[in-house]
Amino acid sequence: AIWNLGSINADMVYALPHLPAPGETLAANGLDRFLGGKGANMSVAVARAGARVNHIGAVGSDGRWARDRLTEYGVDTRYIAEVEVPTGHAIIAVDAQGENLIVLYPGANHALDVRQLGQALASANTGDLLVMQNETNAQVEAARLGHELGLTVCYAAAPFQAQAVQAVLPYLDFLILNEVEAEQLQQETGLSAADIPVRHVIVTLGSKGARYLQQGCEPVDFAAHKVQAIDTTGAGDTFTGYVLAGMDRGMPMEQAILQANRAAALMVTRHGTADVIPDLREVRDAQFD
Numbered sequence: 001a002i003w004n005l006g007s008i009n010a011d012m013v014y015a016l017p018h019l020p021a022p023g024e025t026l027a028a029n030g031l032d033r034f035l036g037g038k039g040a041n042m043s044v045a046v047a048r049a050g051a052r053v054n055h056i057g058a059v060g061s062d063g064r065w066a067r068d069r070l071t072e073y074g075v076d077t078r079y080i081a082e083v084e085v086p087t088g089h090a091i092i093a094v095d096a097q098g099e100n101l102i103v104l105y106p107g108a109n110h111a112l113d114v115r116q117l118g119q120a121l122a123s124a125n126t127g128d129l130l131v132m133q134n135e136t137n138a139q140v141e142a143a144r145l146g147h148e149l150g151l152t153v154c155y156a157a158a159p160f161q162a163q164a165v166q167a168v169l170p171y172l173d174f175l176i177l178n179e180v181e182a183e184q185l186q187q188e189t190g191l192s193a194a195d196i197p198v199r200h201v202i203v204t205l206g207s208k209g210a211r212y213l214q215q216g217c218e219p220v221d222f223a224a225h226k227v228q229a230i231d232t233t234g235a236g237d238t239f240t241g242y243v244l245a246g247m248d249r250g251m252p253m254e255q256a257i258l259q260a261n262r263a264a265a266l267m268v269t270r271h272g273t274a275d276v277i278p279d280l281r282e283v284r285d286a287q288f289d
C-alpha cells in the first residue's frame with residue numbers, strides 16, 4: 001500500500017471581471033469550490049491508478065466535505081485528523097482573460113500532530129511506499145520514520161525549497177521534481193540531477209516528457225505524448241501518483257513511467273484538478289498520435 005503525508009486544500013475559484021487592484025472591493029460573478037492540494041491530488045491519482053492509498057493529513061471542521069470527497073474517490077481517509085485550524089485553502093481570482101491571482105493559506109496542512117503520523121505508520125508494512133510533498137509539516141519526521149520502518153520513501157519536491165529537499169534527502173529512495181525545480185536545486189546546492197544521492201530520480205520535463213536517472217545507470221528519456229494541452233495544473237501530481245501506483249504493484253520503473261506519461265498527457269487535455277484525474281481504464285484506452 002501507499003502512505004501519503006499530504007496537503008488537502010479547498011480551491012476556491014472566483015470569477016471576476018478583472019483582477020482587483022490594491023484597495024479595491026470587487027464583487028465576483030461566481031464561485032466554484034474544488035478539492036485541491038498536491039497531496040490530495042496525488043492520493044486521488046494513486047487511487048484512480050488502482051492502488052491502495054492511505055492519506056495522512058489534517059483538515060479543520062470546515063473540511064469534512066474534502067475528506068468525504070477523498071473517500072468517495074477511493075482514498076482511505078482514516079488517518080486524516082480534524083484539527084482546530086481552518087482547512088488549507090487557495091483563494092483563486094480569475095479574470096475574463098483567464099489571468100489569475102492566488103492567495104494560499106496552509107491552515108490545517110501545517111497543524112498535523114507528529115504522534116498521529118507515528119500511529120498511522122505503525123500500521124504500514126515493510127516494503128510499503130511513503131510519499132510526501134512540500135505542503136505539510138512533519139516531512140522530516142515522516143521521512144526518518146519511514147526509512148527506519150523499511151518503507152520506500154518518496155518525495156515530490158514541490159513547491160520547491162532547497163532546504164526542504166536537503167532535510168529529507170538522506171532518507172529518500174525516490175525523488176521526483178520538474179525541470180525548473182531541478183535547475184533550482186542545482187543552483188542552490190550545486191547538485192545536478194545526475195549527482196543526487198538517491199537511488200531513483202525522475203525529472204519531469206513538461207511537453208518534453210521525463211528523464212529517469214537510476215543511480216549507477218545511464219539516464220533514460222521518455223518523450224511526452226503529443227496532445228492539445230489546455231490546462232497543465234495537476235499534470236505533475238497525476239504523473240507522480242501513477243508512478244507510485246506502478247511501483248506499489250511491483251512494475252519495473254520504466255513501465256510505471258510509461259503509464260504515468262500517458263496519464264499525465266491525458267490530464268493536460270482536461271480542465272480541473274483532482275476531480276478529473278483519469279483512471280487506469282482511460283489511460284490504457286487513450287489513443288495518442
Ligand code: ADP
Nearest residue numbers: 178204205206207209224229235236261264265
Ligand atoms: P509539473 O506539473 O509538476 O510542473 P511537468 O510540467 O513537468 O510537471 O509535467 C509533468 C508530466 O506531465 C510530464 O512529464 C508529461 O508526462 C506530462 N505533460 C506535461 N505537459 C505536457 C504536454 N504539454 N503534453 C504532453 N504531456 C505533458
